[in-house]
Amino acid sequence: MGSERNIMLKQFDGSALDRRSLYFGDNLKVLRTLPDNLVALCCTDPPFNSGRDYNIFLGADAQETAFKDTWKYDDVAITTRRDVAERAANQEDGYVAAERFLKGFDVMFDSPTRGKDAELRSYLTFMAPRIVEIRRVLKETGSFYLHCDATASHYLKELCDVIFGRKQFRNEIVWHYAHMSATKRHFPRKHDIIFRYTKSNDWIFNADDIRIPYTESSLNREKYKIKKRPGFGEEVDSNWLHEKGKIPDTVWDMPLCRGKERFGYPTQKPRALYERIIKASSNEGDIVLDAFCGCGTTIDAAETLKRGWIGIDLTLLALEPIQERMQARHHLKAFEDYPVYGYPVNLQEVKVMLANGENSQRYKDFENWAVTRLGMNPTRHVGDGGIDGIGNYQLWHDEMMETVDTKAVCEVKSGRIQLPTVRAFRTAMNDAEATIGILIGLDTISAGIKQEMLKEGYYEHNGEKYPRLQYWQITDEYFANPASLMLDIKLPWQPEPIYHIEPHYDGEQQNLGLYNP
Structure with missing residues (x-):
């Protein structure tokens, strides 16, 4: 509950x-x-x-x-x-x-x-x-x-x-x-x-x-007559039929x-x-x-x-x-x-959201949904420099005995992930001075893409290594078990999905409800 x-x-x-x-x-x-x-x-x-x-x-x-x-x-x-x-x-x-x-x-x-x-x-x-x-x-x-x-x-x-x-x-x-x-x-x-x-x-x-019309049999009965509604103080006829019907x-x-x-x-x-x-x-x-x-x-x-x-x-x-x-x-x-x-409840519905192309509202809703699954905040979709979501985190550093600021970014792609996509996102990630970047997509990536992403190296925190550039493939497994997300990516924090964002409708801010599937 x-x-x-x-x-x-x-x-x-x-x-x-x-x-x-x-x-x-x-x-x-x-x-x-x-x-x-x-x-x-x-x-x-x-x-x-x-x-x-x-x-x-x-x-x-x-x-x-x-x-x-x-x-x-x-x-x-x-x-x-x-x-x-x-x-x-x-x-x-x-x-x-x-x-x-x-x-x-x-x-x-x-x-x-x-x-x-x-x-x-x-x-x-x-x-x-x-x-x-x-x-x-x-x-x-x-x-x-x-x-x-x-x-x-x-x-x-x-x-x-x-x-x-x-x-x-x-x-x-x-x-x-x-x-x-x-x-x-x-x-x-x-x-x-x-x-x-x-x-x-x-x-x-x-x-x-x-009210609906009376049947012919009712109208043909001699004792029933259609009359106007009696006024105040007027006698009511027991055989009165309403002029609008029954x-x-x-x-x-x-x-x-x-x-x-x-x-x-x-x-x-x-x-x-x-x-x-x-x-x-x-x-x-x-x-x-x-x-x-x-x-x-x-x-x-x-x-x-x-x-x-x-x-x-x-x-x-x-x-x-x-x-x-x-x-x-x-x-x-x-x-x-x-x-x-x-929100989508399976991969089939995700594909429905993407059917009308990148400029459609449903595509933007999908981007927002995917970004917020990682606990990040969506960008404005316009002039975002190839970044669809940003997250700022404070992590406890064991040796320094204090918190350190960490930034992560992500980008959502509905099509096949290719080398130019990875390289462009890596540039955007570094320009944003982000520690970790996550590409989000629907398709399986090739071994060559994986090798390209590993070139970005690792982020070390409290003795653990985390790939700086990672990929999350959205599958039906995620909808059946959202915890499976952590089998696909490795982060020094636990992503907490965000259920409240504010897209814009004709200059007015409206709240969009996004649920945990």
């Missing part, structure tokens, strides 16, 4: 830019940085524990796995479970209820570690703290719509009952849709479930904004995404579905949260309806469809009209 306290994200101050924000990374960490009582509405469509692989089409290259909706009760689940228990022991709001629920599940299913019950146990362990944090960031008049399917809906309902309170459950909405089905052994599954909860007994519900019941017939609305994202939902939710449970100017924003249906609907929005998704692979969508429909550009915060 407490690791998220090292993560520094920009706090919302009500500025125009802050009313649109997109985050990539672990949504639990992001949610824990948000203040209490921030959003009027959270409507979200989390993974369903369905065991399916989902793919997203990236550019014109190939299908890449966006995420795998499978679950194991592994070390990550165990760590999350302990975190929930520790927070419950400290009486943190919501976690006592979440811990009680998870304990109850363990009793019912005998604490499974393998098989389908273990998968469900892991899934609920994943969802519980996230629902707790979603409730915390809701305003007192806020609402929560949880979109799910029959795979785990009954368990999620009980989890929400415990965290929000059973009395705060308002509706179970059935979204019914039509599609072809070849099943011969079951009733075709053609609906999802949306649970609606409120944080308190005082909630927003804009009935007149979501409030939708809890079965919503809406088609799946078709045609131009489809962005190729496998779990994409129709915008009309979320527009109805947003109209009903928020007002213009309110902030809407989607903690599993996928291809951005919720934030698209929120922007359409003049709401602010916060979108969070685990993978940077979702950025491309969101960018396309917000540009095409609202003429909003990522990084210019709304900030994008986040």
Whole structure:
């Protein structure tokens, strides 16, 4: 517990830019940085524990796995479970209820570690703290719509009952849709479930904004007439029909995404579905949260309806469809009209960040991320003399019995490291009077490059020798085990990743959240 306290994200101050924000990374960490009582509405469509692989089409290259909706009760689940228990022991709001629920599940299913019950146990362990944090960031008049399917809906309902309170459950909405089905052994599954909860007994519900036309059969009945709303003191007719139509019941017939609305994202939902939710449970100017924003249906609907929005998704692979969508429909550009915060979680995502070339904002974000993994501060990217990061350190000198100042620099390269690159960086390093220089790249370097780097010699400190010019190759191993960094480079200090830097957006400083992968 407490690791998220090292993560520094920009706090919302009500500025125009802050009313649109997109985050990539672990949504639990992001949610824990948000203040209490921030959003009027959270409507979200989390993974369903369905065991399916989902793919997203990236550019014109190939299908890449966006995420795998499978679950194991592994070390990550165990760590999350302990975190929930520790927070419950400290009486943190919501976690006592979440811990009680998870304990109850363990009793019912005998604490499974393998098989389908273990998968469900892991899934609920994943969802519980996230629902707790979603409730915390809701305003007192806020609402929560949880979109799910029959795979785990009954368990999620009980989890929400415990965290929000059973009395705060308002509706179970059935979204019914039509599609072809070849099943011969079951009733075709053609609906999802949306649970609606409120944080308190005082909630927003804009009935007149979501009315739909009456059916022909209702209008044809002689005893029902459409009349204008009665004025104050006027008699109310029991057969009165509202001139704007009726409030939708809890079965919503809406088609799946078709045609131009489809962005190729496998779990994409129709915008009309979320527009109805947003109209009903928020007002213009309110902030809407989607903690599993996928291809951005919720934030698209929120922007359409003049709401602010916060979108969070685990993978940077979702950025491309969101960018396309917000540009095409609202003429909003990522990084210019709304900030994008986040970090890569594997080498595949690093390559996505680099796809648009060295002049793109995502490339600069990658440079910043790589530099801060070494505990260095990014340079301005313009006129930096070939240096992307600088670190100043004070080291204890055993013989002198005092601290000595030491400087390190680094440069990030996405392409192959060649001799001219090494020589240019060595010159920049010496011009900066740095003790150690580190080149950062993605490719394996040749034996000739290694020999060239060794020509720079060694820095001696307290009886140990450290190569003055070193190379860190970013691989998937680093994302699996960040401590592997110290197997690739040798330094007289322990690098401490920096989680807070200040890039510039059109002359304004904004804080960029960078997480430890």
